[in-house]
Amino acid sequence: MPCQSSEKLNEVVIEAKKFTKYGKVADYIPALKKANPNDLSVAIYQPDGTCISAGDIKKKFTLQSISKVITLALALIDCGEKFVFKKVGYEPTGDPFNSIVKLELNNPSKPLNPMINAGALAVTHMIKGHSIEDRFIRILTFVQELAGNSNVAYSQEVAKSEFESSFLNRSLCYFMKQHGIINEDVEELLDLYTKQCAIEMDCLDLARIGLVFAMNGVEPTTKKRIMPAEVARICKTFMVTCGMYNASGEFAVRVGIPAKSGVSGGIIGAIPHRFGLGIFGPALDEKGNSIAGLKLLEILSTKYSLSMF
Amino acid sequence: MPCQSSEKLNEVVIEAKKFTKYGKVADYIPALKKANPNDLSVAIYQPDGTCISAGDIKKKFTLQSISKVITLALALIDCGEKFVFKKVGYEPTGDPFNSIVKLELNNPSKPLNPMINAGALAVTHMIKGHSIEDRFIRILTFVQELAGNSNVAYSQEVAKSEFESSFLNRSLCYFMKQHGIINEDVEELLDLYTKQCAIEMDCLDLARIGLVFAMNGVEPTTKKRIMPAEVARICKTFMVTCGMYNASGEFAVRVGIPAKSGVSGGIIGAIPHRFGLGIFGPALDEKGNSIAGLKLLEILSTKYSLSMF
Amino acid sequence: MPCQSSEKLNEVVIEAKKFTKYGKVADYIPALKKANPNDLSVAIYQPDGTCISAGDIKKKFTLQSISKVITLALALIDCGEKFVFKKVGYEPTGDPFNSIVKLELNNPSKPLNPMINAGALAVTHMIKGHSIEDRFIRILTFVQELAGNSNVAYSQEVAKSEFESSFLNRSLCYFMKQHGIINEDVEELLDLYTKQCAIEMDCLDLARIGLVFAMNGVEPTTKKRIMPAEVARICKTFMVTCGMYNASGEFAVRVGIPAKSGVSGGIIGAIPHRFGLGIFGPALDEKGNSIAGLKLLEILSTKYSLSMF
Amino acid sequence: MPCQSSEKLNEVVIEAKKFTKYGKVADYIPALKKANPNDLSVAIYQPDGTCISAGDIKKKFTLQSISKVITLALALIDCGEKFVFKKVGYEPTGDPFNSIVKLELNNPSKPLNPMINAGALAVTHMIKGHSIEDRFIRILTFVQELAGNSNVAYSQEVAKSEFESSFLNRSLCYFMKQHGIINEDVEELLDLYTKQCAIEMDCLDLARIGLVFAMNGVEPTTKKRIMPAEVARICKTFMVTCGMYNASGEFAVRVGIPAKSGVSGGIIGAIPHRFGLGIFGPALDEKGNSIAGLKLLEILSTKYSLSMF
Known part of the structure; x- marks a missing residue:
């Protein structure tokens, strides 16, 4: 499991946050322009119900x-x-x-x-x-x-x-x-x-959603099935092949996990059988993905061998 | 001048009309489906105000x-x-x-x-x-x-x-x-x-419009200028380079006059300094041009050397 | 007929020549790079065999x-x-x-x-x-x-x-x-x-070729038919619809004559029944046409109403 | 591990083989036309060096x-x-x-x-x-x-x-x-x-190659590293995102393993940390993939939950 503690996760956030300055907040939807480009927060939700997080995790963002x-x-x-x-x-x-x-x-x-x-x-x-x-x-x-x-x-x-x-x-x-x-x-x-x-949440909510996909459609603490395993599997497949706009191929090579981004700066991750991820970092790269969010995932993937490949 | 008489023009219409059977009335605009695919009419308007015509010239059609x-x-x-x-x-x-x-x-x-x-x-x-x-x-x-x-x-x-x-x-x-x-x-x-x-007229009206373009914007009998010569010239240029959808190049080779078609089956022609043309034949070829109208123009162009080139 | 004298034609060349500085000699064929971007010459060949010209008409260029x-x-x-x-x-x-x-x-x-x-x-x-x-x-x-x-x-x-x-x-x-x-x-x-x-000539040769196209395939002084009228007509049609690369439409509006350019800076013109044109000006605009050659044609067309439309 | 025995694997081959009749041998490379469209063979190579196989596994094919x-x-x-x-x-x-x-x-x-x-x-x-x-x-x-x-x-x-x-x-x-x-x-x-x-082999050879990719570049019986883990990982990523021509996305949903096909009818598979796969079935679907080979993989994936997603 990546990052045994919020402290370690926080170190990664600090490192990744440096990259926010190379990105830009989405401007084609007027209401998104207000976001603070320096923000970066992340939450990791595990099957046992524990959650570690770092950054200003109270910040809300829309799903896009x-x-x-x-x-x-x-x-x-x-x-x-x-x-x-x-x-x-x-x-x-x-x-x-x-x-x-x-x-x-x-x-x-x-x-x-x-x-x-x-x-x-x-x-x-x-x-x-x-x-x-x-x-x-x-x-x-x-x-x-x-x-x-x-x-x-x-x-x-x-x-x-x-x-x-x-x-x-x-x-x-x-x-x-x-x-x-x-x-x-x-x-x-x-x-x-x-x-x-325009549905709005914070990165903890998003990580929880990621977890359900990671666990094949079952919410692991309540054991409740929210969607068929087949449906969760199909969704994760598209998250790998098409989740990061036309940077999906590069993301698969560099990070290698099912994930989906939005122009609000959110990224959901669903590491099969392992955990859910929620990220918020509104400064985007030129392809529309959270620039520091991608960096954060790259660091986590390298550090904790998250790639499925 | 092409066709000294309506009789001669009528012969051309009879010849061209045979081709209506290879075409189809436009069906993507529901109201156009009602047209009779066998129709073909033509009017030629000359600078001296005379007009010869052939076919059922009272039939109205929309400009499209x-x-x-x-x-x-x-x-x-x-x-x-x-x-x-x-x-x-x-x-x-x-x-x-x-x-x-x-x-x-x-x-x-x-x-x-x-x-x-x-x-x-x-x-x-x-x-x-x-x-x-x-x-x-x-x-x-x-x-x-x-x-x-x-x-x-x-x-x-x-x-x-x-x-x-x-x-x-x-x-x-x-x-x-x-x-x-x-x-x-x-x-x-x-x-x-x-x-x-959806502006509607018959082929005589259309030929009169063609004549004004042919005469560089001046209605020749009244001598009234309806548009600047420059504007008429630009319009005729586009009629040659782009007037027949993506069959414009072939039309320029085969007929060689400024003309513009519509999916109702109308075609306007403006032979510079010579005369205006109005055609109505609702059966279309696969590119959306009046199939018998094109044939008619091809016959006229060959017979009376109408090509500008 | 445009330009009764070489003197008048020379004035046009002087005016058009100012535009050579906005163009660039073709560089993708190494041997073309050597051309002098300031060159501009023109020849007009008439059916009676007379020819007026201006600029350094001895300069040779390849047809491209x-x-x-x-x-x-x-x-x-x-x-x-x-x-x-x-x-x-x-x-x-x-x-x-x-x-x-x-x-x-x-x-x-x-x-x-x-x-x-x-x-x-x-x-x-x-x-x-x-x-x-x-x-x-x-x-x-x-x-x-x-x-x-x-x-x-x-x-x-x-x-x-x-x-x-x-x-x-x-x-x-x-x-x-x-x-x-x-x-x-x-x-x-x-x-x-x-x-x-790589066939090479000067603008007088080129104007002579233009004249043959203009006269429907017949060399007017000898009356010799070099190509069928039909062939000359088809060629002139393509010169109008496609002669200036993807600036053909704009050229048809601005100049309105059958013409064809090459990246060497040459332009041939064939004004139906009137005369042939040969131009050489190696500085090109970004579409690959002689920048001063186009200007020269625009001036001539406006001055002498050359447009066919 | 899928298919404890060659007998069970053979049953899958028999089932998948029915689909060969819907495919066609590649004809755009003349030498490939000679293949027998009814052929279908498969080999599975495991890290312990054991291999199970079914079909006419001696048949050779080119890698393409x-x-x-x-x-x-x-x-x-x-x-x-x-x-x-x-x-x-x-x-x-x-x-x-x-x-x-x-x-x-x-x-x-x-x-x-x-x-x-x-x-x-x-x-x-x-x-x-x-x-x-x-x-x-x-x-x-x-x-x-x-x-x-x-x-x-x-x-x-x-x-x-x-x-x-x-x-x-x-x-x-x-x-x-x-x-x-x-x-x-x-x-x-x-x-x-x-x-x-045109490099040629049988499906056992191909399965062995798949195994090396599956084991991150190490030949598991000899423990010899043939390529860096990073390289093996990148290759497997492309096998998922782009391995089946423009049917890669559908294959990822239906089968969900790193695999690459060739127009000879071969398919290599590399199930991370688990085993290598080699398939040969020259009858292709219209996208150029072995039609029975895809079916075979779909059956195996469903039966033994091979999908990574």
């Missing part, structure tokens, strides 16, 4: 793209693997996460995987419910259950800010609507999607 | 992409060449008219030319006016003036049908909004654009 | 991409329009002249037009002859006939320099060989192609 | 793309991680393994990863040695050492057949030469590369 893994799990529960992957592919891509090019060039049109924006929007489209409100409550409740924290909520400010500025996601949605990949009202889907991205 | 030339003229009048081509390029493209790929791959993002959908939407965005209604009235009035027919109106049914189904155009608009090429409300712009596409 | 028009003419004579356009398309492209992307993305693989490198290589592949030597002599003799100058030869130095450095053209050739567009030995084809590109 | 993993290991040993990844990227791609598009569109031009053809050619280019012969002997000797079999050789017939027909690889090489990614003679590099692809 991290939510893609969670809605993928819920869509797989709702619709089954076969249905989901009829609409969304399995393949990693060398294109940026918000690229539309392959939707036009591939025939039939199909988002390459559920971790790029087009794929994630198609996945959210599959989440069942009587209304947008109902579907959002289902997503939020699922997140609360995974985090073991019924206080998890979403930031209305961030959701609104993102809803108003996400023209590219609208472009992706309409393109997919043209090709029958989605068929609901785009503004409604965007409303749901931006709320999902 | 033909309107792109007209709004380009109006935008050039409204904003000037420099402004227009800061937002939209000059270059023909080997991509389909509704392609989004180059908007992502080109840096900075910019529609390649005003004849593809992205470019035409950006051009309509430039049309001045206090409101959507006002801007549409300006477009319609301009069309009426060009056609010398104040009865020209738009088809509410076609506009509505197109507005409801044009997801791809919405995708293009939001992509351009993301990149600052357009900055107005997308639904409003689409409302304006689909109305512009 | 200008040769694409000439081999297209010869291939059309050798193989006919149908055969040629089964292998090479008619359509302009928004991609760079040396792009390989569309060869992979289009199905079946086919160069978009004969003016991009892939298309020109496929065209040269069609030139008939018993051997590379024989085929080259046929091309050279054709050029001599067009130029009315049996002293036109090729630069061994430039051909060799280009042959040794044209890795991209080899890449295009092998890609096309894979797809059955060409089936001869690539090194041999490259040998032939680089020699064709 | 499987060799990409081995030359990557050798290049990492020769040049170090930093140097290798300056020339070749880390990222999986949604494009086909022989695609050239991204080499043009990405700036700077760089093969996306070492498992696509462009990347593998760039990797082979890095293998050190005084001559092509010397470099090939180094590769072959490395393969023999990994396989623990000094009789491993290459098929001259396959190498020759591939050398003569690999126009696409030449196209990729010249494109990379243009961009300075490789700078040696292309024909020589192709000679080396096609020989490497």
Whole structure:
């Protein structure tokens, strides 16, 4: 197990924190600009229920793209693997996460995987419910259950800010609507999607979610199964092949664990059978991943041989 | 001058009409499906005000992409060449008219030319006016003036049908909004654009518009200048380089005149200093051009040496 | 007729020459680097056999991409329009002249037009002859006939320099060989192609070639037909739609004449029924066209209303 | 450990073999066409030196793309991680393994990863040695050492057949030469590369190589270290993210082990710390992977929980 103590973990945070200065806080969603680029916090949740952490762990952040893994799990529960992957592919891509090019060039049109924006929007489209409100409550409740924290909520400010500025996601949605990949009202889907991205928590909550994935869908202290093992496995696979935008391949070589980042600076990690990880460091590299968060994971991986490969 | 008489023109129509059976009426805009695929009509308007025609010339059709030339003229009048081509390029493209790929791959993002959908939407965005209604009235009035027919109106049914189904155009608009090429409300712009596409006329009206372009912007019988010569020249240039979707190059070789087609089956032609042409033949080839209309132009061009080259 | 006298033409050259300082001599073919970026010369050849010129008209330059028009003419004579356009398309492209992307993305693989490198290589592949030597002599003799100058030869130095450095053209050739567009030995084809590109002349020779195209294939003083009118017409069409690399659309708007440029800084022009043009100005803009040559054409076109549109 | 006995393994082979009829033997390399599409064999090599196998395990096949993993290991040993990844990227791609598009569109031009053809050619280019012969002997000797079999050789017939027909690889090489990614003679590099692809073995040899990767570079019975642990780890990572052409993502979800396929129908597997796998089944699916081999791995993975995720 990495870092027997919070003190040791803190040393790693201090080392990794030096790299925050090379990154930049996301600015394309206005509400994210307020984050402090120097922040870095991490929590490690173990199967026995203990948790070590370091940094300013009370800081909250929104899930953003991290939510893609969670809605993928819920869509797989709702619709089954076969249905989901009829609409969304399995393949990693060398294109940026918000690229539309392959939707036009591939025939039939199909988002390459559920971790790029087009794929994630198609996945959210599959989440069942009587209304947008109902579907959002289902997503939020699922997140609360995974985090073991019924206080998890979403930031209305961030959701609104993102809803108003996400023209590219609208472009992706309409393109997919043209090709029958989605068929609901785009503004409604965007409303749901931006709320999902705006779910807010701290790195302890996130580490707890990571732990459930690490333990194949079972919350280890209560032994409660939150999702089928198969679903957890599929999600972890995508976290390895596509979790870090178009730096996923390099991350697999350098760190080698299932993980998913978001432009808020959060990173979730799920080390199979071992532990869950939650990181928050809002200064991003040019590919949209937490720059100090990646460094922190690289140090941990090297120090404690975390790579699965 | 081609075809001294309607009789001779009629012979050409009969010959070209045989090709209607190899084409198909556009089906992606529901309201266009009703057209009779066997229709073919043509009108030739000469500077002296005489007009010869053949086929069922009373049939009306909507302008669709033909309107792109007209709004380009109006935008050039409204904003000037420099402004227009800061937002939209000059270059023909080997991509389909509704392609989004180059908007992502080109840096900075910019529609390649005003004849593809992205470019035409950006051009309509430039049309001045206090409101959507006002801007549409300006477009319609301009069309009426060009056609010398104040009865020209738009088809509410076609506009509505197109507005409801044009997801791809919405995708293009939001992509351009993301990149600052357009900055107005997308639904409003689409409302304006689909109305512009739904302006309805017969082939005589269209030939009269062609004549004004052919005469460098002057209506020859009244001598009234409707647009600057420079604007007419620019429009005719784009009709040659980009007027027939991604069959423009082949059309330039086979026919060699400034012309623009629409998916309704209309084609406008503007033979410099000579005459204007209006064609309606709703059966389309696989690139979206009137199949018998192209044949008709090919016959005329060969018979009367119309090619500019 | 533009410029009644060499004096007036000289004034235009002086004005256009100021723009040479914004351009750069081609450096990707080592032998071209030696050109003097300040050079600018022009010749205008008229049907009555008179020629006016300005600038240092004795300077020689290699044809480079200008040769694409000439081999297209010869291939059309050798193989006919149908055969040629089964292998090479008619359509302009928004991609760079040396792009390989569309060869992979289009199905079946086919160069978009004969003016991009892939298309020109496929065209040269069609030139008939018993051997590379024989085929080259046929091309050279054709050029001599067009130029009315049996002293036109090729630069061994430039051909060799280009042959040794044209890795991209080899890449295009092998890609096309894979797809059955060409089936001869690539090194041999490259040998032939680089020699064709290295044919050398001055701007008077070039203007004479332009005149033959302008007069539909007939040399006007001798009345000798050098190519069928149909072939001359097709070539002029491509000069308008694709003659200036991916600045062809802008050139059509600004100048509006059939013309073809080469990276040596040469430009051929063929104003239908009026005159031929030869320009040499080796300083290029970023798209590979003679920067002062374009300016010169723009001035002439505005001053003497040369645009066909 | 999967399959305690060859009998049980044989049952799996019988089940998987039914799928050979849905596949097709590779035909683009003439010499590969001779393979029997019904063949299927598998060997599992364990750290204690025992090996179980099933099917006609004496059948030999060439490595083809499987060799990409081995030359990557050798290049990492020769040049170090930093140097290798300056020339070749880390990222999986949604494009086909022989695609050239991204080499043009990405700036700077760089093969996306070492498992696509462009990347593998760039990797082979890095293998050190005084001559092509010397470099090939180094590769072959490395393969023999990994396989623990000094009789491993290459098929001259396959190498020759591939050398003569690999126009696409030449196209990729010249494109990379243009961009300075490789700078040696292309024909020589192709000679080396096609020989490497033509190295021949049976599935027992291949399983032994897989075992060395599985054991982090150490041959477990002799305890000899054949490559640094770091190198073995990097290779296994690419086997997960890019090992099955553009079906790698689906394979990761369905099977979840480091593996690499070749168009000969071979598949190498390296289950970390557990065992090595060698499969031969020449009938391929449309993405170029052994169709029955994939099925076999899917059955084994489900039955014995092999997935790493």
